[in-house]
Amino acid sequence: MTVPATSPWNLRLVRRKATNGLLWVGAVVATAAALLPLGMVLYYVAAQGLSSISLSFFTQLPKPVGEAGGGMANALVGSLILVGLASLIGLPIGLLGGIYLAEFGNGRLGWAIRFTADVLSGVPSIVIGMFVLALVVIPMGGVSAVAGGCALGLMMVPIAMRTTEELVRMVPMSLREGSLALGATHWRTVAKVVMQAAKGGVITGVLLAIARVAGEAAPILFTAGSTQWWNMKVTEGPMSSLPVQIFLYAGSPFEEWHQQAWGGALVLVTMVLILSVAARYATRGRMRIVR
Amino acid sequence: MLRTAVPEAKVNPEARTAHPPKIEVRGLSFYYGRFRALQNVNLTVRECQITALIGPSGCGKSTFLRTLNRMNDVIEGAHSEGAVLLDDVDILRPEVDVVALRRRVGMVFQRPNPFPMTVFDNVAYGPRIHGLARGSDLEDLVEASLRRAALWEEVKHKLRHSAFDLSGGQQQRLCIARVLAVEPEVVLMDEPASALDPISTLRIEELMQELKENYTIVIVTHNMQQAARVSDETGFFLNGELIEFGLSTRVFTKPADKRTEDYITGRFG
Amino acid sequence: MSVGLRAERSGRRLGRANLSDRVFRWGTMLFALAVIVVIVLLAYELTRSARPTLLHFGWAFPVRSVWDPVHHQFGAWPFLWGTLFSSLLALLIAVPISLGAAVFLAELAPPWLRNPVSFLVELLAAVPSVVYGLWGIFVLVPALRPVEGWLGQRLGFLPLFQGPPYGLGMLAAGLILAIMILPIITAVSREVLLAVPRTQREAAYALGSTHWEALRGPVFRYARAGIIGAIILGLGRALGETMAVTMVIGNTPTTSLSLFSPAYTMPSVLANEFAEATGNLHISALMEIALLLFGVAVLINAIARLLLWSVGRGAPRGVRE
Numbered sequence: 001m002t003v004p005a006t007s008p009w010n011l012r013l014v015r016r017k018a019t020n021g022l023l024w025v026g027a028v029v030a031t032a033a034a035l036l037p038l039g040m041v042l043y044y045v046a047a048q049g050l051s052s053i054s055l056s057f058f059t060q061l062p063k064p065v066g067e068a069g070g071g072m073a074n075a076l077v078g079s080l081i082l083v084g085l086a087s088l089i090g091l092p093i094g095l096l097g098g099i100y101l102a103e104f105g106n107g108r109l110g111w112a113i114r115f116t117a118d119v120l121s122g123v124p125s126i127v128i129g130m131f132v133l134a135l136v137v138i139p140m141g142g143v144s145a146v147a148g149g150c151a152l153g154l155m156m157v158p159i160a161m162r163t164t165e166e167l168v169r170m171v172p173m174s175l176r177e178g179s180l181a182l183g184a185t186h187w188r189t190v191a192k193v194v195m196q197a198a199k200g201g202v203i204t205g206v207l208l209a210i211a212r213v214a215g216e217a218a219p220i221l222f223t224a225g226s227t228q229w230w231n232m233k234v235t236e237g238p239m240s241s242l243p244v245q246i247f248l249y250a251g252s253p254f255e256e257w258h259q260q261a262w263g264g265a266l267v268l269v270t271m272v273l274i275l276s277v278a279a280r281y282a283t284r285g286r287m288r289i290v291r
Numbered sequence: 292m293l294r295t296a297v298p299e300a301k302v303n304p305e306a307r308t309a310h311p312p313k314i315e316v317r318g319l320s321f322y323y324g325r326f327r328a329l330q331n332v333n334l335t336v337r338e339c340q341i342t343a344l345i346g347p348s349g350c351g352k353s354t355f356l357r358t359l360n361r362m363n364d365v366i367e368g369a370h371s372e373g374a375v376l377l378d379d380v381d382i383l384r385p386e387v388d389v390v391a392l393r394r395r396v397g398m399v400f401q402r403p404n405p406f407p408m409t410v411f412d413n414v415a416y417g418p419r420i421h422g423l424a425r426g427s428d429l430e431d432l433v434e435a436s437l438r439r440a441a442l443w444e445e446v447k448h449k450l451r452h453s454a455f456d457l458s459g460g461q462q463q464r465l466c467i468a469r470v471l472a473v474e475p476e477v478v479l480m481d482e483p484a485s486a487l488d489p490i491s492t493l494r495i496e497e498l499m500q501e502l503k504e505n506y507t508i509v510i511v512t513h514n515m516q517q518a519a520r521v522s523d524e525t526g527f528f529l530n531g532e533l534i535e536f537g538l539s540t541r542v543f544t545k546p547a548d549k550r551t552e553d554y555i556t557g558r559f560g
Numbered sequence: 561m562s563v564g565l566r567a568e569r570s571g572r573r574l575g576r577a578n579l580s581d582r583v584f585r586w587g588t589m590l591f592a593l594a595v596i597v598v599i600v601l602l603a604y605e606l607t608r609s610a611r612p613t614l615l616h617f618g619w620a621f622p623v624r625s626v627w628d629p630v631h632h633q634f635g636a637w638p639f640l641w642g643t644l645f646s647s648l649l650a651l652l653i654a655v656p657i658s659l660g661a662a663v664f665l666a667e668l669a670p671p672w673l674r675n676p677v678s679f680l681v682e683l684l685a686a687v688p689s690v691v692y693g694l695w696g697i698f699v700l701v702p703a704l705r706p707v708e709g710w711l712g713q714r715l716g717f718l719p720l721f722q723g724p725p726y727g728l729g730m731l732a733a734g735l736i737l738a739i740m741i742l743p744i745i746t747a748v749s750r751e752v753l754l755a756v757p758r759t760q761r762e763a764a765y766a767l768g769s770t771h772w773e774a775l776r777g778p779v780f781r782y783a784r785a786g787i788i789g790a791i792i793l794g795l796g797r798a799l800g801e802t803m804a805v806t807m808v809i810g811n812t813p814t815t816s817l818s819l820f821s822p823a824y825t826m827p828s829v830l831a832n833e834f835a836e837a838t839g840n841l842h843i844s845a846l847m848e849i850a851l852l853l854f855g856v857a858v859l860i861n862a863i864a865r866l867l868l869w870s871v872g873r874g875a876p877r878g879v880r881e
């Protein structure tokens with residue numbers, strides 16, 4: 001209303017509107033403040049890391065300090081191996097567990113499992129590493145890629161489980177009933193019909209889980225260790241990995257190794273970014289990302 | 292073209308002037324993006340009367356109602372043409388302050404939507420933000436509003452309880468009290484009793500009759516018996532057009548337009 | 561009733577040998593139970609490994625300040641202090657920014673801006689911890705030194721700003737942690753805000769509220785539990801962060817009130833000292849710290865999840881709680 005200026009509560013209205021305007025400004029500023037670090041980190045990683053990237057970076061082993069060149073080939077391959085092992089260990093548990101929760105998990109047990117999975121995803125990754133240390137490394141007598149794979153795989157389980165559960169639940173009842181009405185057993189229904197329908201989402205969940213663990217260093221420290229050499233034996237001896245290598249290089253006093261660290265960071269961030277973009281693209285509008 | 296060519300002379304001329312126009316709608320058209328929801332609506336809502344708007348689903352009556360307090364502003368791509376005059380001021384103009392407007396024109400919704408607060412805080416919410424009263428004055432205002440909504444006796448011992456503890460009918464009356472607390476001039480009701488049981492519905496209707504002594508009421512309803520029971524004037528909407536408007540006693544007994552007659556007799560909608 | 565039970569029961573009634581379905585059910589259940597087994601085993605293993613120091617120091621362990629492996633004296637207090645201080649500092653910085661961004665994304669942003677910006681905020685969570693640490697050491701810490709110097713000059717009378725401006729220390733750790741927990745608080749808060757029914761907002765607007773008044777009143781009331789849950793989730797993440805913190809916090813077991821002081825967190829000491837731990841007592845002490853960390857993390861996360869579930873944000877759709 002175009003209130004006459006002499007109205008007693010005109011001033012109050014102005015004050016309320018001003019407060020409202022401040023909310024707007026505050027929210028925008030906060031959002032900018034939230035995005036600023038992202039920009040800064042990505043910028044520095046790109047700026048510093050690009051100079052380290054070359055063919056030799058991807059193909060050569062680290063050279064001792066003082067010698068020019070060298071790369072992080074073993075760390076790159078090692079990361080791939082570790083993530084592969086982790087997927088082998090963690091994904092089946094996550095997928096099958098998620099299916100259980102979706103199909104049968106409406107009771108107390110399902111609640112307990114779901115709750116525990118959420119809590120497990122909050123356990124610090126270093127504690128997971130120490131757990132695998134006690135359970136796998138010590139009995140095996142030393143670090144190994146398998147142990148590292150176990151640690152990372154364990155971390156994948158809650159994500160995979162919850163994502164799978166959410167997606168399988170989203171498959172409409174009518175689809176299942178159609179299959180059951182034809183006389184198919186429950187497990188056939190799930191395996192053929194439901195999983196087909198949920199396929200895209202499950203792949204997304206897998207991508208997300210991989211993106212999450214690919215960058216982890218803490219759980220690998222004591223399980224897969226680190227090395228400057230090639231090691232293709234997955235059950236024996238340390239396995240180099242990108243995040244751990246970056247960590248070690250960054251903490252070293254050598255400038256060349258710092259440069260290598262930036263290069264490794266660039267590769268790692270690019271990998272993770274691509275996975276995240278792919279995952280987000282696949283789920284646009286369909287579901288919220290499970291944390 | 293509006294077919295309210297009912298001879299005014301049939302109505303008691305005194306009754307007419309006792310209820311001057313409160314809201315005059317002139318040539319109102321309303322669009323959701325490209326879709327035209329209302330087309331060239333003209334009507335007059337009179338002060339301290341109950342004006343009912345009826346019509347089949349999707350005819351635009353709710354859209355029309357929401358134009359009266361500019362609740363449609365929150366919808367993307369909504370825009371309007373024409374004018375809506377509240378006491379001779381066109382409220383559709385951009386310079387009009389909707390915050391102040393909504394104090395004068397309040398709204399009760401189809402489903403009761405009390406805030407997750409105590410009964411007292413629900414009613415006090417409006418007065419607090421508009422700075423209408425404080426302290427003991429505020430308590431008096433809350434009590435008066437609850438009395439006017441015929442709810443005081445039932446909740447006077449439950450003022451500090453959560454509003455969700457009340458029954459559906461009580462919650463709706465709470466929402467009415469909440470609106471009354473900001474001392475509006477017009478109260479818009481969008482199917483206020485459709486989510487309630489028959490007894491609560493009756494109470495709401497009784498309440499409306501009490502309220503119209505002090506407030507102008509516009510109600511949207513799909514319940515024709517209700518409209519015939521409570522309202523003084525009725526408008527019939529169809530496909531975004533106002534087909535007919537006039538005294539309820541006439542509209543429901545001798546509608547001037549065949550479409551009105553078809554709707555009222557249940558031939559469609 | 562779930563499809564699984566329905567299918568089973570109908571099969572049994574018809575007298576069909578429903579072996580494959582039974583196997584399916586129990587088989588998947590076994591895998592699902594893995595999470596429970598893991599948690600229980602974790603607690604057990606940590607407790608077992610920490611037994612020596614648990615017995616030796618008893619309840620005093622978390623409050624003792626001395627950490628001397630050579631003389632077999634251990635106490636977890638400096639690390640508890642470091643963890644709590646850095647996490648709370650991170651919360652202090654991150655919560656206002658996160659909530660502001662969540663409000664922007666849920667309430668104010670035009671539709672075309674919502675998804676891209678949400679995505680960018682989530683990208684913050686995708687960046688690995690070591691990369692933050694790397695950036696922290698070589699970019700943030702050098703940039704902090706002059707800032708800390710300035711603060712020390714102007715506000716040095718406050719214990720918060722005393723001591724030499726190393727750059728490495730509590731402030732750097734708090735900042736980096738804040739950056740890392742921003743995305744989760746923002747994302748969850750945003751979802752919670754979006755879940756507030758439209759009718760609540762409409763009622764507030766119809767009474768003549770401004771956007772802010774509607775937000776501050778009924779919307780926030782509705783969303784309160786969920787937002788607190790989001791914040792606690794962020795706290796949980798901050799408590800367990802290892803790599804980035806280790807790289808910028810200075811790794812010195814002190815308990816200073818100063819933001820400039822180097823410090824040590826529980827995850828950091830585990831990461832740094834475990835490889836070269838000497839003697840059973842040392843290893844046991846580290847294991848006890850891990851146990852403490854585990855306990856705190858589980859507790860915090862459990863509280864957060866319960867809060868979020870109470871507003872229906874944690875359980876998947878279709879689950880009847």
